[in-house]
Amino acid sequence: MSTDTKTATVVRKSNANWLFGLTLIGLLLAMCIVLSLTTKSFLTEANIMNLMRQGSMIAILAVGETFVIITTGIDLSVGAVVGFCTVIAAWLLTHDFSITTTIIVTLAVGVAIGMFHGFGIVQMGLPPFIITLATLTSLRGIGLLVTNGATINIVNDTFTEFSRNDFVGLPNLFWMVILVGIPAYIFLHHSRYGRYIFAVGSNMEAARLSGVNVKLTVYLAYTLSSTCAAFVGLLLAARIGVGNAMQADGWELQAIASSVIGGTSLFGAIGSVHGPLIGAFILATINNGANLLNVNSFWQRIITGLLIILIVYFDQLRRRRG
Amino acid sequence: MIETNLHGQMAEAAVAAASVPILELRGLEKRYGATHALKPADLSFARGEIHAIVGENGAGKSTLIKLLTGVITRTSGEVFWEGQPVGLATPHEAIEFGINAVHQEVVLCRHLTVAANMFLGDEDVNFGLLRKGEMTRRAQAILDDLGFQLPAHVLLGDLTIGQQQLIATARAAIRGTRFLIFDEPTAYLTRTEAAQLFALIGRLKERGVTIVYISHRLEEVFELSDRVSILRDGTLVGTRVTSETNETELISLMINRSLEQIYHKEFFQAGEMLLEAKNLSGPGFHDVSLSVRAGQIVGLYGLIGAGRSEFVMSLFGRQRKTGGSIFWQGKEVDIRSERQAMDLGIALAPESRRDQGLCINLPVGFNLNLPIFSHITMAGLVPFSADRQRADRQIADLQVKTSGRGALVSSLSGGNQQKIVIGKWLNHGARLFIFDEPTVGVDVGTKAEIYRLLARLLAEGAGIILISSYLPEVYELADELHVFRRGEDIARHAYHTASHEEILSEAIGV
Structure with missing residues (x-):
């Protein structure tokens, strides 16, 4: 640990985050250009709008998931929360509750689930993997029990039309990404508790000894994740017009993948809001492109897997070298 | 001689x-x-x-x-x-x-049996299958032969640390x-x-x-x-x-060392009473009484594991005390959390930089400002300008050698990292500073800077608790020196009233 040798190699890394973000956008654009040249249908208004809708919901989930991953945690329950919340929303609407009430109650359910995760981790000392795995399976179970395994149809045009309509040329669903993304960005990078999320993920003991309320920070991260998932539940219910507990199967893995592709480190303390958003749209573009190119849908899963390995490997290389 | x-x-x-x-x-x-x-x-x-x-x-x-x-x-x-x-x-x-070594901390697999540990890496195998019964019998025979009354079939983690150490020794002996x-x-x-x-x-x-x-x-x-x-x-x-x-x-x-004259000591009139611990007990220490006044350095000397860090962790609210009482500026307080200790005006720079002191993979500025984000937050947000100014001022004040506030702490030398561990408390407005081994792994130049910093804090009316396992450091700096041994405060000496030999003998217990 000599002073002279170390200071010589000091590297500025704060800008690397943005650089990585630009690389991801570059990758996304490159994929779009290749697809526009190779297929006739990619660069059509209908397809682009569709792509935006497809990517939006995973993007919102990925933002919530990122808060949790930065604290070195994991939230496996987000897909199940989405499915469960479609049931809640559908049940409320079919029982003549207003749309406002439906939104408030569904989001409150999300908050409650997140608080429960926080309770399990902070008070009961369970590993995040376990407590969220437990809610993953039980929420699907509760949803099936409530509906007796059936699907609830939503007959409320105002509610369902929302997801199909556009605003200033962009799909409403995409506006929702912006609605979540901007406050999330301000929260994570410019507020006190956003910074505490990084501190807890970097060194919980150092954070605690610096006066950070570690317990509250953990509660907050999981609550934000579940609330984002509940919000996506509302959007999905509107998009497909039904409530069904088995919806959004495997979305937690897509959310985690988006977050990781977006540069979030599973070892904690590294992550952003823009990264997971771009990551989600990269995944959506892969799926969309594979469909247009008539690639067997089974291949899509394989390609996604390879892409995760590749991107994270290069990200690791970059960090190690720095 | x-x-x-x-x-x-x-x-x-x-x-x-x-x-x-x-x-x-x-x-x-x-x-x-x-x-x-x-x-x-x-x-x-x-x-x-x-x-x-x-x-x-x-x-x-x-x-x-x-x-x-x-x-x-x-x-x-x-x-x-x-x-x-x-x-x-x-x-x-x-x-x-x-050549083998038996360490103070046992480096074996706690979740395997004693026998499995003794033969780890050298298992008795028959056609690719472990001969567990045979290994347990052989391990037991060895243990009996050595005169240890320990079972070979239980999990290593079920034994006391002392017993585990005996197993580690036996393992080395049979190899x-x-x-x-x-x-x-x-x-x-x-x-x-x-x-x-x-x-x-x-x-x-x-x-x-x-x-x-x-x-x-x-x-x-x-x-x-x-x-x-x-x-x-x-x-x-x-x-x-x-x-x-x-x-x-x-x-x-x-x-008998050749003392390098780096100890910077200034004497101040002892001011108001800041903290008094009376018969304080907790995990790792027992019945400790001491007091700190403004303008004073109280030194805690002892061997590693003597209970000094545990004692200050209790003062800082990290661990609950089990007995005794703490008075802050004359009033009895019950410190239940680190936050509460900080709000009273206590700051603690912990013993281990990596494990307790720093968020090593986050930037310098972030680490310096972590304790004061709550002070500089406005309308729920941390203003960029305040964040930047505070960090830059600290880096200049402490002469941290870094390319800037955005550099990761992991890129700094040990001495510069230690400056951040200490420096992050200087803006916090604390009255009592607890420094636990502030100069471990720090070069001589930085040590001298840290000692001058202590004098500056005293001049501003703060009190200091200084823990060190390096006797000359506490000997030369502390106005009052407490010697800890096995969780107890066994002696106290005013500045330079005891010899090094006496103090070391007290700490070792000969």
Whole structure:
């Protein structure tokens, strides 16, 4: 640990985050250009709008998931929360509750689930993997029990039309990404508790000894994740017009993948809001492109897997070298 | 002195003549950058001797062990194994020669059985299948033979740490060990367990195994060893035949140092009472009473594990006290959380930079401002400008060598990291600063800067609790010095009223 040798190699890394973000956008654009040249249908208004809708919901989930991953945690329950919340929303609407009430109650359910995760981790000392795995399976179970395994149809045009309509040329669903993304960005990078999320993920003991309320920070991260998932539940219910507990199967893995592709480190303390958003749209573009190119849908899963390995490997290389 | 030296050399010559030394070090040296961890040392170990090594914390004992076991490579010097020059560059090579070490913390698998641990990496296999029953029987036979009353079939984690240490020793004993290093083996042992360990060491010696025994407990050194070597500040200051020396001589060799005049001490009029602990007890310490006034440094000296850090962690609300009371500026307080301690005006720079002090993979500015984000938050947001200004000012004030506030803490040298651990509290407006080993692994220049910083804090009316395992540091800086041993505050001395020898004897308990 000599002073002279170390200071010589000091590297500025704060800008690397943005650089990585630009690389991801570059990758996304490159994929779009290749697809526009190779297929006739990619660069059509209908397809682009569709792509935006497809990517939006995973993007919102990925933002919530990122808060949790930065604290070195994991939230496996987000897909199940989405499915469960479609049931809640559908049940409320079919029982003549207003749309406002439906939104408030569904989001409150999300908050409650997140608080429960926080309770399990902070008070009961369970590993995040376990407590969220437990809610993953039980929420699907509760949803099936409530509906007796059936699907609830939503007959409320105002509610369902929302997801199909556009605003200033962009799909409403995409506006929702912006609605979540901007406050999330301000929260994570410019507020006190956003910074505490990084501190807890970097060194919980150092954070605690610096006066950070570690317990509250953990509660907050999981609550934000579940609330984002509940919000996506509302959007999905509107998009497909039904409530069904088995919806959004495997979305937690897509959310985690988006977050990781977006540069979030599973070892904690590294992550952003823009990264997971771009990551989600990269995944959506892969799926969309594979469909247009008539690639067997089974291949899509394989390609996604390879892409995760590749991107994270290069990200690791970059960090190690720095 | 000269006479004993002569005796020592004669005895050494006699031992050496008996046979070629099993291991000989010539000019062995280790540098970490600017830090000279071990200055060139010549030392030889005879076959079948018990060779004790003593020295204060940080004297270079662990560096020597790491060199001998191939964990780190030497900067220069030669090593001879049975007269042949060897590299000894990897742990594997050391084990091949039959060099093993038993550490203070047991490095075995707690979730495997005792027998599985004893044969780990060397399992008894029949057609690819483990012969578990056979291994348990053999392990039990070995344990019985050694006179340990321990079962071989239970999980290692179910044993006490002392018992685990015995298993670790037994494991080394059955592996054809020829050179066995014990690093503070009795730190966690009960008296009976220690006796069993000593019996085992005696048997190994009879079998011709060379033992290197490192301990703070001088009575053990006299009970066990044939010769004893003394390390001080990375220098091998001498080797004595144990029967021809005594505790007084060893202690004076351990601390007779050439003091570099870096201790910056200013005296201030003791001001108002800041903190008073009365008969405080908690996990790791018992019945401690002390008080700190403004303008005063209270030093806590003791060996590692003497309960000093645990005591201050309780003052800081990290661990709950189990008895006694704390008064803050005359009023009794019940400190339940770190936040509460901080709000009262207590700041703590913890012992371990990496584990407790820093978010190592986050930027310098982030770490400096972490305790004060709550102060500078406006309307729920942390204003960029305040964040930037505070960080830049701190970096300039503390002369942190970094490319800027955005550089990651992991890219800084140890000394500069330590400046951040301390510096992040300076803006917080605390009255009582607790510094736990503030200068460990820090170069001399930074040390001097840190000492000047302490004087500045005192001048501003703060009080300081300074923990150090390096006696000259607390000796030269503390207005009042408390000596801790095994969780108890056993002595207190005003500035320079006791000698180094007295204080070290109190800490070791001879």
